[in-house]
Structures are given as C-alpha cells and as structure tokens.
C-alpha cells in the first residue's frame with residue numbers, strides 16, 4: 322500500500338490570462354507562460370476556446386505528446402498520414418508526435434469549442450519514434466465516485482481505477498468533480514512534479530468544483546523549444562526546421578498534404 326504522506330504544499334499559483342493562439346483562437350496558458358516556462362515533463366497546459374472559422378490549421382509537431390481533453394463542443398483533427406476524427410465533449414486524444422506529425426485541429430460544431438491541451442515532453446530516446454495515437458471516447462474513460470468526489474481517470478490511477486492509456490513519460494491526468502464540503506487525497510509519487518488546474522467559474526463554486534490534476538515524472542534533460550518543435554539541443558532544432566522545410570526525416574508526407582479544412 323502506498324504510504325500516505327502529508328499533502329504537498331502549493332508552491333506557485335497564478336491566473337492564466339487569455340492569449341491569442343492558432344488563427345483567431347484564444348488559450349488560457351498556465352504551464353508554458355513566462356512565469357512557468359517548463360514544469361518538467363510538462364511544456365504547455367492550454368485551456369482553449371475557439372469558434373469557427375477560427376482554429377488551429379495545418380501545423381507540425383516533433384519531440385513531444387499532445388493530450389487533448391474536450392470539455393465543450395468538438396474538434397475535428399486530420400493529419401498528413403490520413404488519420405482523422407472528431408474529438409467530442411468528454412473524449413480524449415493522446416497524440417505521440419515523436420519524429421513528426423503535421424495536422425489541423427478545427428472546430429467541429431456550432432458555437433464555442435472548449436477543452437484542455439497538455440503538452441508532455443518525450444525523453445531523448447523517444448523523440449524520434451513513429452507517431453502514434455491513443456483515443457478514448459467519453460464512455461470508455463474509467464470513472465469512479467466516492468463521498469461526494471467523482472473522478473474520470475484520463476491517465477494513471479485514482480480511487481482504485483486505472484486508465485488504459487500508455488504514458489511513455491509516466492504521467493497521471495485526473496478530472497475531479499467535488500461536491501461542496503467533500504475532499505480528496507490523491508497519492509502522487511514523491512519524485513513527480515504535480516499541478517492542479519481549477520477549471521471552475523464562480524457558478525461552479527456553488528454546485529461543484531471542477532479540478533484537473535496532473536503529475537508527471539521529470540525527465541531531467543535539456544529542453545530546446547521552437548514553437549511546436551521540442552528537442553534537446555539547438556542543433557537538433559536546426560535539423561528539425563530543415564527536415565520540416567525539406568519534408569524529410571518524418572515530414573515526407575507534408576510535401577503533398579493540405580487538410581480539407583485548409584481551404
């Protein structure tokens with residue numbers, strides 16, 4: 322049984338103010354803003370809000386994973402290998418970009434689409450692996466309730482239930498909903514970095530408080546980031562930019578590809 326230690330002290334708190342991202346989209350970036358550039362192994366945590374025709378048109382990724390958890394509406398994704406789909410409210414997409422993905426992520430329903438996108442770094446030994454997806458529909462996400470607390474286990478384990486997601490960088494991602502007066506003690510490995518993203522607005526304080534809590538095992542490696550490219554050295558970033566421009570070393574399919582949404 323895991324030893325239950327004292328609750329971890331909160332060492333940093335800040336308000337994630339809205340900023341522009343993509344084409345006409347807005348994100349509230351907590352991890353990845355200047356006050357918290359890198360929280361090993363986490364690069365970015367965005368709460369995004371986007372309505373058509375805005376969105377995140379064709380763009381690349383290399384060297385890390387993007388975890389998209391929809392809260393409202395839907396996003397249609399298409400990549401240069403022909404993989405596409407729609408992530409609806411409650412659904413999860415865990416995308417391991419590895420050596421290279423080029424994709425688009427665009428609104429797929431009327432009104433405002435909202436969700437979380439977490440960028441998790443990959444260790445040097447996995448940065449150039451073949452891309453892969455792990456996708457869960459809302460109904461397939463493990464859920465448990467106890468004493469006024471409901472948890473949806475995106476990755477890792479809570480209240481005795483586990484997620485089927487394989488986390489190459491050991492990670493826990495939990496969606497808690499707490500009724501007023503309830504509390505939760507979540508075991509987190511001592512060496513891991515952990516954060517809580519409180520997703521509530523004032524109206525939610527009255528009925529329930531929604532928190533998204535995560536934790537991950539630090540990689541302890543150098544990080545050199547150039548937008549959606551995250552490697553371990555400037556030389557590797559220079560090579561990545563060259564690969565993307567020349568459609569090589571994992572970006573070959575980018576040569577002939579445009580998303581259907583990129584009209």
Ligand SMILES: Nc1ccc(F)c(C(=O)c2c[nH]c3ncc(Cl)cc23)c1F
Pocket residue numbers: 342343344348367369377380381389396426437438548549
């Ligand atoms: N400029 C720029 C550069 C690189 C990117 F990867 C992106 C990008 O696609 C996103 C950044 N936050 C996000 N939150 C949610 C979703 Cl669905 C997409 C994004 C982007 F906008």
Ligand SMILES: [Fe+3]
Pocket residue numbers: 377380382387424426
């Ligand atoms: Fe993307």
